[in-house]
Amino acid sequence: MAIPNIRIPTRQLFIDGDWREPVKKNRLPIINPATEETIGYIPAATAEDVDIAVKAARRALRRDDWGSTTGAQRAKYLRAIAAKVQERRPELATLETIDNGKPWFEAASDIDDVVACFEYYADLAEALDSKKKTEVKLHLDSFKSHVLREPLGVVGLITPWNYPLLMTTWKVAPALAAGCAAVLKPSELASITSLELGEICREVGLPPGALNILTGLGHEAGSPLVSHPDVDKIAFTGSGPTGVKIMTAAAQLVKPVTLELGGKSPIVVFDDIHDLDIAVEWTLFGCFWTNGQICSATSRLILQDTIAPKFLDRLLEWTKNIKISDPLEEDCKLGPVISRGQYEKVLKFISTAKSEGATILYGGDRPQHLKKGYYVQPTIITDVDTSMEIWKEEVFGPVLCVKTFKTEEEAIELANDTKYGLGSAIMSKDLERCERFTKAFQSGIVWINCSQPCFWQPPWGGKKRSGFGRELGEWSLENYLNIKQVTQYATPDEPWAFYKSPSKL
Ligand SMILES: NC(=O)c1ccc[n+]([C@@H]2O[C@H](COP(=O)([O-])OP(=O)(O)OC[C@H]3O[C@@H](n4cnc5c(N)ncnc54)[C@H](O)[C@@H]3O)[C@@H](O)[C@H]2O)c1
Ligand SMILES: NCCCC=O
Numbered sequence: 001m002a003i004p005n006i007r008i009p010t011r012q013l014f015i016d017g018d019w020r021e022p023v024k025k026n027r028l029p030i031i032n033p034a035t036e037e038t039i040g041y042i043p044a045a046t047a048e049d050v051d052i053a054v055k056a057a058r059r060a061l062r063r064d065d066w067g068s069t070t071g072a073q074r075a076k077y078l079r080a081i082a083a084k085v086q087e088r089r090p091e092l093a094t095l096e097t098i099d100n101g102k103p104w105f106e107a108a109s110d111i112d113d114v115v116a117c118f119e120y121y122a123d124l125a126e127a128l129d130s131k132k133k134t135e136v137k138l139h140l141d142s143f144k145s146h147v148l149r150e151p152l153g154v155v156g157l158i159t160p161w162n163y164p165l166l167m168t169t170w171k172v173a174p175a176l177a178a179g180c181a182a183v184l185k186p187s188e189l190a191s192i193t194s195l196e197l198g199e200i201c202r203e204v205g206l207p208p209g210a211l212n213i214l215t216g217l218g219h220e221a222g223s224p225l226v227s228h229p230d231v232d233k234i235a236f237t238g239s240g241p242t243g244v245k246i247m248t249a250a251a252q253l254v255k256p257v258t259l260e261l262g263g264k265s266p267i268v269v270f271d272d273i274h275d276l277d278i279a280v281e282w283t284l285f286g287c288f289w290t291n292g293q294i295c296s297a298t299s300r301l302i303l304q305d306t307i308a309p310k311f312l313d314r315l316l317e318w319t320k321n322i323k324i325s326d327p328l329e330e331d332c333k334l335g336p337v338i339s340r341g342q343y344e345k346v347l348k349f350i351s352t353a354k355s356e357g358a359t360i361l362y363g364g365d366r367p368q369h370l371k372k373g374y375y376v377q378p379t380i381i382t383d384v385d386t387s388m389e390i391w392k393e394e395v396f397g398p399v400l401c402v403k404t405f406k407t408e409e410e411a412i413e414l415a416n417d418t419k420y421g422l423g424s425a426i427m428s429k430d431l432e433r434c435e436r437f438t439k440a441f442q443s444g445i446v447w448i449n450c451s452q453p454c455f456w457q458p459p460w461g462g463k464k465r466s467g468f469g470r471e472l473g474e475w476s477l478e479n480y481l482n483i484k485q486v487t488q489y490a491t492p493d494e495p496w497a498f499y500k501s502p503s504k505l
């Protein structure tokens with residue numbers, strides 16, 4: 001289909017149901033990573049704006065039009081948002097592509113997931129009405145107890161740039177479904193579509209203050225949000241170092257956080273795979289999808305030595321066949337990385353790997369046919385040692401490193417040889433072996449004979465340095481609910497009789 005050519009809307013901060021200029025009136029450039037051009041500006045929030053937004057969120061919780069809604073009433077808003085996003089799909093996909101650099105058809109697929117997510121959490125919001133109060137059986141008749149599941153309160157949502165509107169949705173949809181009031185701080189590197197979500201919420205009449213959107217820099221807007229005393233929880237997706245800063249700041253207020261951080265996930269390929277080309281394609285997709293900027297990228301290929309030569313030859317042929325182009329072009333399969341900073345960071349990882357003795361089997365530089373834009377070739381690195389930086393650190397770009405193994409024990413040891421624990425993948429016809437690896441993988445996500453498929457129903461998240469907490473599915477709703485115990489003395493006419501009663505007056 002024709003990819004629409006669109007104008008970038010000029011937006012302010014979205015606070016209390018309307019657009020509001022930042023107190024300090026600052027703005028940040030929007031850069032198209034495919035052209036390196038400044039194509040617009042976003043408002044830059046600071047601590048003053050955070051305080052205004054948090055107050056608006058708190059007011060929303062105190063008003064009946066949001067704070068006293070049933071799940072069924074909230075579901076209506078979520079479904080209306082889904083419908084509006086669907087209506088604006090082509091435009092939102094184009095905005096996402098020119099802001100983030102991902103191929104248009106990937107952006108359009110992300111928008112489909114956004115729609116599905118809002119509809120899914122609308123269903124869960126409705127279902128919540130019958131689970132708000134649950135009786136708890138006690139061993140004593142003199143007491144009765146039940147549990148209430150109620151909105152946690154004002155929640156701060158901080159998101160990254162690699163799936164801008166989708167990562168925003170993974171937080172906003174369950175937070176609104178639970179009845180919280182949210183203050184969202186998207187990444188300054190790709191904020192356009194999150195601001196458009198604000199416009200969509202305004203159009204569907206979401207009560208003021210239920211969702212507030214503050215674009216801006218991490219240290220200027222994100223940090224004050226984390227430290228704000230009237231924010232009850234922080235849900236964060238981003239890099240490990242930032243996660244540590246957020247957790248440290250939140251700890252001062254004993255504020256709960258969920259952290260969805262980075263990864264250096266393995267894909268283990270045995271010589272008994274169903275089909276060579278199928279396994280090769282999953283290996284490429286697992287690392288080069290989203291221009292290689294996937295938190296769960298299986299960026300460490302752990303290959304059985306008996307199949308390695310044949311597999312690598314075929315992997316090279318497939319890699320050379322990847323269309324690298326302007327992401328708005330038809331059939332583009334690899335666009336630019338998000339920014340000049342990320343471009344330089346990825347190339348530095350590659351040069352360090354070379355200097356540490358690894359071999360750049362393919363790629364490793366800017367594609368010759370693209371003189372402008374933050375493009376990096378899909379890169380395959382072999383002769384990797386486990387002491388090398390390229391084996392240990394997340395690149396967050398289209399770079400796959402390769403090691404071989406002989407035995408299952410060796411494969412497991414290599415797979416788990418990482419401080420991260422987000423995803424793991426295994427390619428083998430032997431399902432009992434896959435079962436053994438599923439148990440042995442130290443990660444929150446396991447893929448069997450595939451890599452990366454991500455659905456809104458199962459839980460998403462990692463362990464070790466990939467963070468904690470789970471998003472998606474019913475697990476994400478729990479992130480935004482307070483579990484309140486209510487215990488009632490069922491025989492109030494009878495004395496408790498713990499103390500000796502003084503003589504009757
Ligand atoms: N686990 C997941 O689901 C997941 C998903 C996407 C990205 N990521 C990870 O995110 C990283 C790349 O994304 P990124 O570059 O946007 O991450 P980042 O940590 O630089 O920024 C993430 C968000 O945090 C904000 N931020 C930065 N400093 C802050 C501070 N001191 N206080 C509060 N907020 C602050 C940023 O403005 C942005 O909105 C990668 O490591 C990737 O693995 C993880
Ligand atoms: N497919 C969604 C992955 C989220 C992390 O980058």
Ligand code: NA
Nearest residue numbers: 031099100189
């Ligand atoms: Na951008």
